[in-house]
Amino acid sequence: MKDQNFLKANNARHMWHPMGAPGEIMENAPTIITRAEGVRIFDIDGHSTVDAVGGLWCVNVGYSNDNVKRAIADQLFELPYYSAFAGTSNDKAIELSYLLRDFFAPDDMVRAFFTSGGSDSVETCLRLARQYHRIKGEPGRTKFLSLKKGYHGTHFGGASVNGNNRFRIGYEPLLPGCFHLPAPYPYRNPYDETDPAKLADRIAAQMVDEIEFQGANTIAAFIMEPILGAGGVIVPHESFMPKLREICTRYGILMIADEVITGFGRSGDWTGSRHWGVKPDLMSTAKGITSGYLPFGAAMISAPVAEVFETAESADAAIWHGYTYSAHPVCAAAAIANVTELQRLNVPENAAARGTQLYESVLKLAEKHDIIGDVRGGHGLMTGIEIVSDRAAKTPMDAATMKRIHKAAYEAGAMVRLGAHNILMSPPLTISAEEIDVVLQALDAGFAAA
Numbered sequence: 065m066k067d068q069n070f071l072k073a074n075n076a077r078h079m080w081h082p083m084g085a086p087g088e089i090m091e092n093a094p095t096i097i098t099r100a101e102g103v104r105i106f107d108i109d110g111h112s113t114v115d116a117v118g119g120l121w122c123v124n125v126g127y128s129n130d131n132v133k134r135a136i137a138d139q140l141f142e143l144p145y146y147s148a149f150a151g152t153s154n155d156k157a158i159e160l161s162y163l164l165r166d167f168f169a170p171d172d173m174v175r176a177f178f179t180s181g182g183s184d185s186v187e188t189c190l191r192l193a194r195q196y197h198r199i200k201g202e203p204g205r206t207k208f209l210s211l212k213k214g215y216h217g218t219h220f221g222g223a224s225v226n227g228n229n230r231f232r233i234g235y236e237p238l239l240p241g242c243f244h245l246p247a248p249y250p251y252r253n254p255y256d257e258t259d260p261a262k263l264a265d266r267i268a269a270q271m272v273d274e275i276e277f278q279g280a281n282t283i284a285a286f287i288m289e290p291i292l293g294a295g296g297v298i299v300p301h302e303s304f305m306p307k308l309r310e311i312c313t314r315y316g317i318l319m320i321a322d323e324v325i326t327g328f329g330r331s332g333d334w335t336g337s338r339h340w341g342v343k344p345d346l347m348s349t350a351k352g353i354t355s356g357y358l359p360f361g362a363a364m365i366s367a368p369v370a371e372v373f374e375t376a377e378s379a380d381a382a383i384w385h386g387y388t389y390s391a392h393p394v395c396a397a398a399a400i401a402n403v404t405e406l407q408r409l410n411v412p413e414n415a416a417a418r419g420t421q422l423y424e425s426v427l428k429l430a431e432k433h434d435i436i437g438d439v440r441g442g443h444g445l446m447t448g449i450e451i452v453s454d455r456a457a458k459t460p461m462d463a464a465t466m467k468r469i470h471k472a473a474y475e476a477g478a479m480v481r482l483g484a485h486n487i488l489m490s491p492p493l494t495i496s497a498e499e500i501d502v503v504l505q506a507l508d509a510g511f512a513a514a
């Protein structure tokens with residue numbers, strides 16, 4: 065490793081970081097992380113914190129899983145790369161597809177299309193949805209519905225169904241024919257509806273209204289995260305996803321569950337769809353599939369959708385889509401080892417227990433700190449805390465104060481993530497009760513510094 069002085073002098077000088085203004089990042093150089101162990105990360109100055117972010121909602125298995133590391137190293141020596149485009153395959157991708165078939169059987173997902181990450185998986189699902197209707201003789205079904213506050217990555221398709229204008233405005237015009245419904249967000253919504261079940265009904269009614277207005281035979285798919293992550297950890301009422309599933313079925317619209325965060329145990333169940341008792345038509349996955357050890361993802365395809373592609377006679381069924389790194393053997397080896405480890409450790413059980421501990425303890429912190437406007441979570445290891453400067457008026461906290469909270473929490477022992485005026489947490493699913501306590505103490509210190 066280059067010495068400390070070199071790294072600090074060159075930090076953000078020759079590299080643009082995702083999600084931020086280059087000039088500002090040059091001025092306020094990012095924290096340099098050099099090492100990780102268990103659920104802890106270490107920065108260049110040797111300061112150690114519990115990583116309540118889990119890398120970026122992805123290090124489900126924790127940082128120290130030797131089985132995953134060994135699988136990656138072994139595969140590098142066996143076959144570092146080969147293409148999966150027509151005519152060739154590799155053993156690890158085949159083995160992974162078999163493993164995922166069992167893993168996703170309760171969700172009725174039977175085929176995998178491998179990608180290099182979440183945005184790729186979303187894009188794949190959106191494309192397959194259009195193509196599915198074309199094969200079925202309904203090429204007019206091209207539009208997409210989605211939720212405000214939803215996050216579906218940054219490719220043009222994913223950005224077009226994104227529900228946060230921060231990821232849209234600078235890149236417009238986006239894909240035509242994308243329409244957004246309100247988020248299931250009782251704290252703020254256009255109906256002033258604070259009851260989550262009634263809010264679910266309002267949004268379902270709005271969905272029907274929008275479908276009938278657009279014409280059902282113009283809509284390809286509806287995409288949603290089972291629990292909205294980057295939008296602030298928005299947990300819908302348990303009736304929400306089943307209601308929307310029923311509406312999709314009624315109107316012949318495919319339901320895409322974006323499980324990039326919720327897949328592989330984070331919700332306290334193996335998938336977010338399973339958590340709500342829903343079987344979607346397509347699923348986008350990534351992150352937890354390799355616990356972030358390597359970039360990888362899978363678009364999962366349900367039995368009825370697979371059947372349409374596999375039994376079609378028309379040339380329309382050829383999938384002219386794919387990535388150089390689709391089915392990458394080293395990533396596939398990482399995914400096999402990682403999913404096997406997640407299963408051996410039964411991570412959903414710990415995610416549910418530790419998620420409840422974190423959520424309930426943050427609710428207690430809200431009794432002490434009146435800058436906490438809303439606390440969301442309680443369904444696995446995804447917790448959002450909305451910070452306000454005036455609780456009654458729900459005024460979003462200013463950015464400078466949010467940075468102060470973040471810094472004080474970091475110094476007190478926890479890395480948390482800021483999403484505008486929200487604090488977002490998604491630690492490794494292997495975290496212990498004591499390590500959750502460290503996060504809570506650090507948050508307490510952070511809020512005291514506001």
Ligand SMILES: Cc1ncc(COP(=O)(O)O)c(C=O)c1O
Binds near residue numbers: 181182186322324
């Ligand atoms: C729900 C969801 N979908 C898609 C993505 C995009 O994934 P990636 O950043 O791997 O492209 C993310 C990333 O956070 C996500 O949370």
